[in-house]
Amino acid sequence: MREKAKILDKDTLSRSLMRIAHEILEKNKGTKDLCLVGIRNRGAYLAKRLGACIQKIENESIPVGILDITLYRDDLTLIASGPLVRKTEIDFDITDKNIVLVDDVLYTGRTVRAALDALMDLGRARSVQLAVLIDRGHRELPVRADYVGKNIPTAKNETVEVRLEEPDGKDEVAIIEKDS
Amino acid sequence: MSTVWDKKDLLGLENLSKDEIGLILATAESFKEVSSREIKKVPALRGRTVVNLFYEPSTRTRVSFEVAAKRLSADVINIATETSSVKKGETLIDTGKNIQALKADIIVMRHNYSGAAAMLARALEISVVNAGDGWHEHPTQALLDIFTLKEKLGRIQGLNVAIVGDIAHSRVARSNIWGLTKLGAKVTVCAPPMLIPVAIEEMGVNVSHDIDDVLKDADAVNVLRMQFERDGGQAFPEQLEYFKNFGITKERLSKLKKDIIIMHPGPLNRGIEISSEVADGKHSVILEQVTNGIAVRMAVLFLVAQGQDKSKKYETAD
Numbered sequence: 001m002r003e004k005a006k007i008l009d010k011d012t013l014s015r016s017l018m019r020i021a022h023e024i025l026e027k028n029k030g031t032k033d034l035c036l037v038g039i040r041n042r043g044a045y046l047a048k049r050l051g052a053c054i055q056k057i058e059n060e061s062i063p064v065g066i067l068d069i070t071l072y073r074d075d076l077t078l079i080a081s082g083p084l085v086r087k088t089e090i091d092f093d094i095t096d097k098n099i100v101l102v103d104d105v106l107y108t109g110r111t112v113r114a115a116l117d118a119l120m121d122l123g124r125a126r127s128v129q130l131a132v133l134i135d136r137g138h139r140e141l142p143v144r145a146d147y148v149g150k151n152i153p154t155a156k157n158e159t160v161e162v163r164l165e166e167p168d169g170k171d172e173v174a175i176i177e178k179d180s
Numbered sequence: 181m182s183t184v185w186d187k188k189d190l191l192g193l194e195n196l197s198k199d200e201i202g203l204i205l206a207t208a209e210s211f212k213e214v215s216s217r218e219i220k221k222v223p224a225l226r227g228r229t230v231v232n233l234f235y236e237p238s239t240r241t242r243v244s245f246e247v248a249a250k251r252l253s254a255d256v257i258n259i260a261t262e263t264s265s266v267k268k269g270e271t272l273i274d275t276g277k278n279i280q281a282l283k284a285d286i287i288v289m290r291h292n293y294s295g296a297a298a299m300l301a302r303a304l305e306i307s308v309v310n311a312g313d314g315w316h317e318h319p320t321q322a323l324l325d326i327f328t329l330k331e332k333l334g335r336i337q338g339l340n341v342a343i344v345g346d347i348a349h350s351r352v353a354r355s356n357i358w359g360l361t362k363l364g365a366k367v368t369v370c371a372p373p374m375l376i377p378v379a380i381e382e383m384g385v386n387v388s389h390d391i392d393d394v395l396k397d398a399d400a401v402n403v404l405r406m407q408f409e410r411d412g413g414q415a416f417p418e419q420l421e422y423f424k425n426f427g428i429t430k431e432r433l434s435k436l437k438k439d440i441i442i443m444h445p446g447p448l449n450r451g452i453e454i455s456s457e458v459a460d461g462k463h464s465v466i467l468e469q470v471t472n473g474i475a476v477r478m479a480v481l482f483l484v485a486q487g488q489d490k491s492k493k494y495e496t497a498d
Contacts, residue, residue, distance in 0.1 A: 068210065070224075071214075071222040071223065071224040071252075071482075072222065072223060072224075084203070084206060084207065085207045085210040085211065085479075085482070086210050087209065087210045087213050088213055117223070118222075121217065121219045121221070121222070122217065122218075122219075123218070
């Protein structure tokens with residue numbers, strides 16, 4: 001395991017989020033019926049921050065929820081550690097809302113597929129959009145993001161690590177090369 | 181929590197660590213949210229088959245497991261042994277192997293012999309969940325009791341929990357004692373002497389025969405059902421005598437100038453171990469226990485399915 005490059009630091013990361021917030025508002029023509037839903041773990045923190053950015057821009061707060069997709073994954077048996085199932089915390093009705101799903105890294109698209117299934121079980125949103133901090137390619141499903149912080153071409157033996165102040169103590173994004 | 185679940189079976193709480201019990205409770209907490217949705221279903225066990233194999237009559241445990249499995253999208257088959265080949269003399273292991281050959285994934289079993297679940301688990305590669313074996317253990321009942329307590333009081337560590345009633349014949353008592361003591365609660369068992377098994381103190385509990393004294397110190401009481409069908413009326417010729425001396429009544433509770441939680445695993449014998457006023461009163465969490473039972477059993481089914489996948493993977497890797 002070796003850190004190959006730092007892609008974002010604290011400042012560039014927060015600028016990316018601010019730009020995404022503007023884009024979300026532009027596309028949805030304001031905050032009406034707009035809700036953010038972050039995918040655990042790091043998507044949840046990013047959704048909260050995007051919510052704060054939108055609040056700063058529009059002076060209006062919008063609902064922010066957290067989605068746990070563990071029960072909807074298609075690769076549960078491939079994960080040796082057996083991830084802890086955590087709660088979905090969406091305390092608003094998503095029916096007829098415009099939902100922006102938020103995640104840290106878009107890779108195969110399988111997480112987003114699971115999140116869409118999970119979301120459908122909670123109600124019928126009017127639209128679902130996708131915002132990610134990093135798009136690293138290698139899609140295995142027909143999924144694309146509506147808002148992207150940064151596109152980073154990567155190799156399959158690399159991983160992208162998003163570290164955030166809340167769980168990790170600092171804001172940065174790095175490419176890690178795995179030992180082959 | 182860094183604990184990993186790697187067991188294919190849940191046989192009892194005696195052989196679980198504090199962290200493993202904590203993991204089940206934490207997982208159950210997440211599953212509770214699923215039952216509050218409009219669509220009370222997640223696809224976690226889609227394509228898996230759960231067989232309920234009950235050698236003893238049971239309604240609430242079987243239905244609770246069935247509901248739990250269905251909320252995880254598993255397929256459920258119920259086998260009541262009265263109407264099965266068991267009546268023709270098939271052994272438990274043979275029944276189990278046949279169910280395994282049908283490519284079922286989890287057997288939930290209740291059996292009147294202590295240790296039956298462990299024996300079946302050893303003979304099979306698929307998961308076995310003990311839904312009560314003789315006088316031995318009833319782990320999911322204890323887990324849902326502990327889950328409910330934790331939900332109500334915020335912790336288990338340091339609580340005074342009393343278990344009242346037929347301790348000698350109770351697998352619910354035994355599983356509760358293992359679980360509660362591992363999580364740091366102080367447990368007192370209270371019953372007439374003939375319903376307390378010898379050397380129960382070695383499980384780390386206090387023994388008392390004075391219910392009023394026990395209630396004074398208890399944060400919660402688990403009231404066990406008097407199992408008249410098990411001892412054929414030997415221990416208690418007079419049910420009213422038990423009610424008078426050990427029954428949980430409004431009068432007894434109103435003497436305590438504090439809050440107390442009253443639990444009961446059901447089915448209730450109203451007027452024998454508990455009065456109707458208490459069972460339906462403000463201290464009672466009996467129906468919440470039933471609701472929590474679904475979340476706990478969902479967590480258990482989910483975890484043993486994962487544990488089974490892992491043990492299979494290790495085998496093929498070798």
